[in-house]
Amino acid sequence: xxxxxxxxxxxxxxxxxxxxxxxxxxxxxxxxxxxxxxxxxxxxxxxxxxxxxxxxxxxxxxxxxxxxxxxxxxxxxxxxxxxxxxxxxxxxxxxxxxxxxxxxxxxxxxxxxxxxxxxxxxxxxxxxxxxxxxxxxxxxxxxxxxxxxxxxxxxxxxxxxxxxxxxxxxxxxxxxxxxxxxxxxxxxxxxxxxxxxxxxxxxxxxxxxxxxxxxxxxxxxxxxxxxxxxxxxxxxxxxxxxxxxxxxxxxxxxxxxxxxxxxxxxxxxxxxxxxxxxxxxxxxxxxxxxxxxxxxxxxxxxxxxxxxxxxxxxxxxxxxxxxxxxxxxxxxxxxxxxxxxxxxxxxxxxxx
Amino acid sequence: xxxxxxxxxxxxxxxxxxxxxxxxxxxxxxxxxxxxxxxxxxxxxxxxxxxxxxxxxxxxxxxxxxxxxxxxxxxxxxxxxxxxxxxxxxxxxxxxxxxxxxxxxxxxxxxxxxxxxxxxxxxxxxxxxxxxxxxxxxxxxxxxxxxxxxxxxxxxxxxxxxxxxxxxxxxxxxxxxxxxxxxxxxxxxxxxxxxxxxxxxxxxxxxxxxxxxxxxxxxxxxxxxxxxxxxxxxxxxxxxxxxxxxxxxxxxxxxxxxxxxxxxxxxxxxxxxxxxxxxxxxxxxxxxxxxxxxxxxxxxxxxxxxxxxxxxxxxxxxxxxxxxxxxxxxxxxxxxxxxxxxxxxxxxxxxx
Numbered sequence: 001x002x003x004x005x006x007x008x009x010x011x012x013x014x015x016x017x018x019x020x021x022x023x024x025x026x027x028x029x030x031x032x033x034x035x036x037x038x039x040x041x042x043x044x045x046x047x048x049x050x051x052x053x054x055x056x057x058x059x060x061x062x063x064x065x066x067x068x069x070x071x072x073x074x075x076x077x078x079x080x081x082x083x084x085x086x087x088x089x090x091x092x093x094x095x096x097x098x099x100x101x102x103x104x105x106x107x108x109x110x111x112x113x114x115x116x117x118x119x120x121x122x123x124x125x126x127x128x129x130x131x132x133x134x135x136x137x138x139x140x141x142x143x144x145x146x147x148x149x150x151x152x153x154x155x156x157x158x159x160x161x162x163x164x165x166x167x168x169x170x171x172x173x174x175x176x177x178x179x180x181x182x183x184x185x186x187x188x189x190x191x192x193x194x195x196x197x198x199x200x201x202x203x204x205x206x207x208x209x210x211x212x213x214x215x216x217x218x219x220x221x222x223x224x225x226x227x228x229x230x231x232x233x234x235x236x237x238x239x240x241x242x243x244x245x246x247x248x249x250x251x252x253x254x255x256x257x258x259x260x261x262x263x264x265x266x267x268x269x270x271x272x273x274x275x276x277x278x279x280x281x282x283x284x285x286x287x288x289x290x291x292x293x294x295x296x297x298x299x300x301x302x303x304x305x306x307x308x309x310x311x312x313x314x315x316x317x318x319x320x321x322x323x324x325x326x327x328x329x330x331x332x333x334x335x336x337x338x339x340x341x342x343x344x345x346x347x348x349x350x351x352x
Numbered sequence: 353x354x355x356x357x358x359x360x361x362x363x364x365x366x367x368x369x370x371x372x373x374x375x376x377x378x379x380x381x382x383x384x385x386x387x388x389x390x391x392x393x394x395x396x397x398x399x400x401x402x403x404x405x406x407x408x409x410x411x412x413x414x415x416x417x418x419x420x421x422x423x424x425x426x427x428x429x430x431x432x433x434x435x436x437x438x439x440x441x442x443x444x445x446x447x448x449x450x451x452x453x454x455x456x457x458x459x460x461x462x463x464x465x466x467x468x469x470x471x472x473x474x475x476x477x478x479x480x481x482x483x484x485x486x487x488x489x490x491x492x493x494x495x496x497x498x499x500x501x502x503x504x505x506x507x508x509x510x511x512x513x514x515x516x517x518x519x520x521x522x523x524x525x526x527x528x529x530x531x532x533x534x535x536x537x538x539x540x541x542x543x544x545x546x547x548x549x550x551x552x553x554x555x556x557x558x559x560x561x562x563x564x565x566x567x568x569x570x571x572x573x574x575x576x577x578x579x580x581x582x583x584x585x586x587x588x589x590x591x592x593x594x595x596x597x598x599x600x601x602x603x604x605x606x607x608x609x610x611x612x613x614x615x616x617x618x619x620x621x622x623x624x625x626x627x628x629x630x631x632x633x634x635x636x637x638x639x640x641x642x643x644x645x646x647x648x649x650x651x652x653x654x655x656x657x658x659x660x661x662x663x664x665x666x667x668x669x670x671x672x673x674x675x676x677x678x679x680x681x682x683x684x685x686x687x688x689x690x691x692x693x694x695x696x697x698x699x700x701x702x703x704x
Contacts, residue, residue, distance in 0.1 A: 167643070167679055169681060172642075219642050250602060253605075271571055271572070271602070273572060276605075290574070292524035293524070295525045304573060307573050327521055
C-alpha cells in the first residue's frame with residue numbers, strides 16, 4: 001500500500017476501526033495503565049484506587065503513562081467498570097489484592113427497583129473531567145482516546161454477585177426466577193451505559209469500548225434471550241458517531257450473536273483464531289494475543305505474536321490487542337518488544 | 353425404534369457411548385454425589401473430604417446415593433481429581449468452603465524432577481477398593497460404573513497454581529520458560545493418569561472419563577503444542593477396552609483439536625449447541641445443560657432441557673449430562689424432574 005508511515009496514531013486507529021487501509025497495524029493494550037508499570041504502582045502506593053478514579057489530574061497522569069512509555073496507537077481513559085454502579089446506589093469497595101467487592105449486592109426485586117439512574121455528568125464527573133483534561137495532551141501526540149463502559153450483562157452480574165464468581169449462581173438464579181425484574185434491571189443499565197458512553201464522547205473520546213467481559217458464562221440460548229436484546233439497545237442508541245468496540249471473552253461459540261447485537265469492531269479473546277472470528281463477525285476485529293504469553297521469554301512470545309498477525313495478514317480491519325487485560329506481573333520489556341515488533345512489519349516478511 | 357424399554361441402564365449407557373441405538377437417552381450428572389444432596393451433606397458433617405476418599409465403605413455409600421435417589425443411567429465412583437498428586441509428592445488439603453489447596457505448588461525444574469510416579473495400586477488403593485466393593489451393588493441394579501482422572505494439563509495446572517486461578521499465570525510462565533521441564537512433568541502425569549484409569553477398569557469400571565476441565569484457559573496454538581500431544585498419549589494408551597469420555601470446558605473454539613487428541617465420547621459444555629459440537633467431533637457427545645439452569649424454576653429449566661434434547665433429536669450418540677458439575681444449591685426436585693423428563697421422551701412429541 002502507498003500510505004507507508006504517513007498516518008498518525010489517531011488516523012491509523014480510527015481507519016482500522018472502520019476497516020479502511022492503514023500503513024501498519026495499530027496496537028493498544030487492554031488495562032495498559034496497570035500494575036505491570038512501576039510508575040503506576042508508585043502512584044497507587046500513594047493513592048487508593050478510588051482516589052485515582054475521583055481525581056481527574058491523577059487519572060490523566062495514569063492515562064498518559066503507557067502512551068509515553070510505549071509506541072502505542074491509542075490511549076484509554078483511566079477508569080473502571082464499577083463506579084457507574086455506585087451512582088445507582090451500590091456500595092463498591094476496591095479491596096487491595098482482592099478486587100472490587102459490593103457490600104449490598106442486588107438480590108431482590110425491591111433492591112432493583114430502588115436503583116436510581118442518575119446522569120453520568122453527575123455521578124461520573126471526575127472521569128468526564130479527566131477526558132476533557134487529557135484531550136489536548138493527546139491532540140499534541142496525535143493520539144486517539146478510547147472511552148468505555150461495562151455492558152449491561154457484565155454490570156448486572158457484578159451487581160448481583162457482589163464479587164468474583166465462577167458459576168454466576170446468583171445472577172442466573174435471579175435471571176431465571178425473576179425475568180421481569182431482570183428486564184427492569186437491564187433496561188436501567190442500558191440507560192446508564194448509553195448515557196455514560198455518550199457523555200464520554202461529548203467530553204472528547206474518539207471511540208468507545210463496551211466490555212461484556214462475563215458474557216461467556218452463558219450459552220447461546222440464554223445469551224439470546226437475556227443479554228442480546230439489551231446489548232443491541234446500547235449499540236443502536238450509540239449509532240455511528242464514533243466507532244464502538246464490542247468486547248467479550250469466552251464467547252467463541254456465539255460470536256455470531258455478539259456481532260448481531262452490534263459494534264463496529266468486535267474484540268475477541270485468544271481462544272479462537274482471529275481470522276476465523278472475522279469470518280463469523282464480518283467486520284473489523286480487535287485482539288487477540290493471550291495475555292499469559294507476555295509472561296514468557298521473547299523466543300516464545302514472538303511466535304505467538306506471529307500467529308495472531310499471520311492469521312490476519314492481508315485482511316485489514318485489525319486492531320492488535322491482547323484478548324483480555326494485561327497481567328500484573330508482565331515484564332515491561334516484553335510489552336515494548338511486542339509493540340515494536342507489531343509495528344515493524346518484520347513478521348510479514350517471511351522468516352525461514 | 354424397536355428397543356423400547358428393553359435396555360437396562362448399563363446396556364443403554366454403553367450403547368450410547370458407542371453411538372449405537374438406544375431406547376431412551378441415558379442420563380447421568382457430573383458431581384452427582386455432591387453437596388446438593390442432604391444425605392451427602394450429612395455424611396460430610398461427620399467425615400472430612402479426605403476421610404470419605406480414603407474409606408472405601410464411605411466412598412461406596414456416597415457413590416450409591418444419587419443412583420438410589422434418581423433414575424440415573426450411570427454411577428461414577430466417588431473420588432477427586434487431586435489425590436493422584438498426593439502420591440506424586442504434593443501436599444493437598446481440602447479447605448472447607450474454599451476447595452483444594454496445594455501447600456507446595458510446583459514452580460521449579462527441581463520440584464518437577466522430584467515428583468515420583470508410584471503405581472495407582474499403592475497410592476489410590478482406597479478408590480480402587482471402593483470400585484471393587486461397589487461393583488456387585490451396581491450389578492444388582494444393572495448400572496454401569498464410571499471411573500475417572502484429571503487430564504495431564506488440568507492436573508499440571510492444579511499442581512503449579514496450588515489453588516484457584518483465573519489467569520493460569522504460574523502455569524503459563526512455567527510452560528513458556530521451561531518447555532523441557534513441562535515435557536517431563538506432562539510425561540509423568542501421562543503415566544500416572546493411564547495407570548490410574550487402567551487400574552480403575554481392572555477394578556471394575558465400565559467406562560472412564562478424562563477431565564480436562566481447565567483446557568479452555570489456552571488458545572489453539574498452545575493447546576496443540578503443550579497439551580494435545582500428552583492427552584493423545586493417554587487416549588492411545590487406553591485403547592478400546594472400555595469407552596473413554598474426553599471432557600473439557602471453554603474449548604468451543606478448538607473442539608476439533610480436543611477430538612483429535614482422542615476419546616470415544618466428547619463431553620461438551622453449554623456454550624455451544626450440542627449438534628454443532630457433534631458436527632465438529634464426529635462421534636458420540638455428552639452434555640450439555642448449563643448447571644446454572646437447575647437453579648431456576650421448572651418453567652425455565654424445561655425449555656433449556658428441551659433445547660439440548662431437540663438439538664440432538666434423531667442423531668443418536670448422546671449421553672445427557674450437564675456441561676460441568678452440578679452446583680451445591682441445586683434443588684433436588686429439579687434434578688428429579690429433569691432426569692424423569694429426559695427419560696419420558698415427552699420433549700420429542702412436539703409441544704404447541
